[in-house]
Amino acid sequence: MAETPVSSSSPFPPKNPRFREAVTESFSRQAFMATLGASLALVEPGEVHIAVPFSPSLTQQNGFLHAGVVTSVADSACGYAAFTLAPPETDVLAVEFKINLLAPARSPRFLACATVLRPGRTLTVCEAKVYGILADGARELVASMLSTIITRQVNKAS
Amino acid sequence: MAETPVSSSSPFPPKNPRFREAVTESFSRQAFMATLGASLALVEPGEVHIAVPFSPSLTQQNGFLHAGVVTSVADSACGYAAFTLAPPETDVLAVEFKINLLAPARSPRFLACATVLRPGRTLTVCEAKVYGILADGARELVASMLSTIITRQVNKAS
Amino acid sequence: MAETPVSSSSPFPPKNPRFREAVTESFSRQAFMATLGASLALVEPGEVHIAVPFSPSLTQQNGFLHAGVVTSVADSACGYAAFTLAPPETDVLAVEFKINLLAPARSPRFLACATVLRPGRTLTVCEAKVYGILADGARELVASMLSTIITRQVNKAS
Amino acid sequence: MAETPVSSSSPFPPKNPRFREAVTESFSRQAFMATLGASLALVEPGEVHIAVPFSPSLTQQNGFLHAGVVTSVADSACGYAAFTLAPPETDVLAVEFKINLLAPARSPRFLACATVLRPGRTLTVCEAKVYGILADGARELVASMLSTIITRQVNKAS
Numbered sequence: 001m002a003e004t005p006v007s008s009s010s011p012f013p014p015k016n017p018r019f020r021e022a023v024t025e026s027f028s029r030q031a032f033m034a035t036l037g038a039s040l041a042l043v044e045p046g047e048v049h050i051a052v053p054f055s056p057s058l059t060q061q062n063g064f065l066h067a068g069v070v071t072s073v074a075d076s077a078c079g080y081a082a083f084t085l086a087p088p089e090t091d092v093l094a095v096e097f098k099i100n101l102l103a104p105a106r107s108p109r110f111l112a113c114a115t116v117l118r119p120g121r122t123l124t125v126c127e128a129k130v131y132g133i134l135a136d137g138a139r140e141l142v143a144s145m146l147s148t149i150i151t152r153q154v155n156k157a158s
Numbered sequence: 159m160a161e162t163p164v165s166s167s168s169p170f171p172p173k174n175p176r177f178r179e180a181v182t183e184s185f186s187r188q189a190f191m192a193t194l195g196a197s198l199a200l201v202e203p204g205e206v207h208i209a210v211p212f213s214p215s216l217t218q219q220n221g222f223l224h225a226g227v228v229t230s231v232a233d234s235a236c237g238y239a240a241f242t243l244a245p246p247e248t249d250v251l252a253v254e255f256k257i258n259l260l261a262p263a264r265s266p267r268f269l270a271c272a273t274v275l276r277p278g279r280t281l282t283v284c285e286a287k288v289y290g291i292l293a294d295g296a297r298e299l300v301a302s303m304l305s306t307i308i309t310r311q312v313n314k315a316s
Numbered sequence: 317m318a319e320t321p322v323s324s325s326s327p328f329p330p331k332n333p334r335f336r337e338a339v340t341e342s343f344s345r346q347a348f349m350a351t352l353g354a355s356l357a358l359v360e361p362g363e364v365h366i367a368v369p370f371s372p373s374l375t376q377q378n379g380f381l382h383a384g385v386v387t388s389v390a391d392s393a394c395g396y397a398a399f400t401l402a403p404p405e406t407d408v409l410a411v412e413f414k415i416n417l418l419a420p421a422r423s424p425r426f427l428a429c430a431t432v433l434r435p436g437r438t439l440t441v442c443e444a445k446v447y448g449i450l451a452d453g454a455r456e457l458v459a460s461m462l463s464t465i466i467t468r469q470v471n472k473a474s
Numbered sequence: 475m476a477e478t479p480v481s482s483s484s485p486f487p488p489k490n491p492r493f494r495e496a497v498t499e500s501f502s503r504q505a506f507m508a509t510l511g512a513s514l515a516l517v518e519p520g521e522v523h524i525a526v527p528f529s530p531s532l533t534q535q536n537g538f539l540h541a542g543v544v545t546s547v548a549d550s551a552c553g554y555a556a557f558t559l560a561p562p563e564t565d566v567l568a569v570e571f572k573i574n575l576l577a578p579a580r581s582p583r584f585l586a587c588a589t590v591l592r593p594g595r596t597l598t599v600c601e602a603k604v605y606g607i608l609a610d611g612a613r614e615l616v617a618s619m620l621s622t623i624i625t626r627q628v629n630k631a632s
Binding site for chain 2: 592601618620622
């Protein structure tokens with residue numbers, strides 16, 4: 001992810017000029033994302049996409065991607081979408097989320113696309129759509145998430 | 159899990175006398191549960207517990223268990239709690255769930271305990287609590303989930 | 317609401333050619349909507365808007381619209397958005413929903429705008445945004461809902 | 475509600491010795507609760523019950539209590555359960571909630587029973603069950619809610 005300039009159409013100005021580095025560095029410490037084979041696909045102010053390929057090691061009883069995997073990448077995408085708008089020296093944690101699973105997750109690849117609905121000093125609300133990406137590039141909506149994220153000072157006791 | 163008799167105090171009678179085998183067999187096909195190192199800890203009518211040990215491969219950016227892992231075992235526990243009450247020749251799928259993450263997941267072991275709130279022919283609603291299990295056996299509430307599960311005939315087109 | 321032709325751009329074709337009458341008739345039987353002063357503002361295939369004016373009788377402790385009112389109109393809007401796509405001789409019921417309250421509800425008027433994310437024979441998933449409508453017509457996002465609705469045959473025992 | 479001593483079995487000690495007065499006073503300012511005919515039925519540390527009688531003015535299209543009414547009393551019960559544990563000079567606001575509607579709401583009276591799952595300085599998580607109370611006093615579980623509440627200093631700008 002090159003340090004491309006932020007689109008002037010962004011509705012939410014980032015407070016951390018190095019937000020892309022901050023997201024990338026934090027994502028690299030999420031060992032679980034590596035376990036899933038997930039990678040950052042887009043990092044813009046208020047928007048983060050995470051891609052994950054289908055793998056037999058990530059399936060439920062019918063051979064589809066487990067809802068927990070779909071949820072995990074959507075959760076991380078929401079957290080990092082919030083993080084793009086957070087000030088330096090902070091961290092983000094998911095407070096809660098809700099997800100509707102809309103179709104069986106049987107595509108070769110999936111993309112969780114999270115956007116900030118309302119940024120806040122303490123709480124940020126994000127939504128995410130997870131798409132199955134078919135071989136021809138067509139997208140199928142697989143899940144929809146609504147999530148609340150809290151921003152905290154780093155090194156501050158909980 | 160031996161074929162122990164069903165407790166007479168169970169509020170919901172199972173419709174499948176071999177529900178324990180059905181749950182165990184389906185769980186064994188959830189490759190993602192093996193990837194997480196998760197195992198069935200209890201299977202009773204309307205109640206299922208799933209255990210998962212902490213692992214560095216399952217962490218988020220601060221070294222705690224990723225919310226997606228906590229959610230994944232809670233989701234499977236809810237699905238299988240519903241499945242204990244389903245008739246033979248059916249399968250269950252999560253329609254949606256919501257989870258609140260209540261404390262950092264930093265215990266050596268976690269237990270997701272799901273119970274059926276309302277069984278139904280089509281839809282079953284479950285709740286789950288996820289506990290961190292400390293070295294001395296003490297429990298700390300880590301997350302609370304509310305989930306809707308659909309029961310479907312096997313081999314029936316969606 | 318005149319019987320205007322359905323927009324050809326609608327992603328979901330209605331199964332009931334008299335869906336507008338069906339929605340309007342059902343809404344008129346929701347006594348609670350009259351109690352709130354709410355009215356249908358738009359009925360299109362897969363999309364329903366409900367308007368509600370601010371009233372001192374609908375407030376919480378700080379004089380803002382109670383979250384329950386915001387939620388009630390969003391819930392009805394989601395249910396009727398699903399109902400626009402339901403076959404004749406059916407009814408809809410909310411299975412569950414989740415709502416994030418994003419800003420204090422202190423506008424003179426509110427509009428709940430629901431759309432269908434995924435229609436289904438049994439379950440339909442909708443999302444709704446609730447906007448505060450300011451005196452100059454500007455909109456402020458007040459709440460976001462994600463809802464699951466079940467479609468049932470009329471007169472069918474539950 | 476007399477100033478009865480707090481049960482020694484309460485898991486969460488209140489920080490405001492006058493929490494009952496604070497809850498009662500705030501509830502009396504929720505005009506919407508009066509519009510619904512709702513009343514406080516129990517106020518204990520970490521637990522609040524709100525009762526609402528069935529009324530034809532509160533119904534949905536089939537003559538049952540509207541899901542929005544069930545939700546409104548559950549939401550207020552959760553907010554006030556959190557408020558029982560809040561310090562003096564604070565107020566509470568619902569951040570979000572999710573509710574599952576488990577049975578048609580056709581009893582003569584309903585009781586929303588909210589308890590605190592996890593109290594926090596900033597965020598408190600509550601769950602509520604709503605019961606239909608039958609003529610013979612029997613209870614039927616009608617809905618289950620999971621809610622996040624934020625505690626704020628009074629007179630502090632948002």
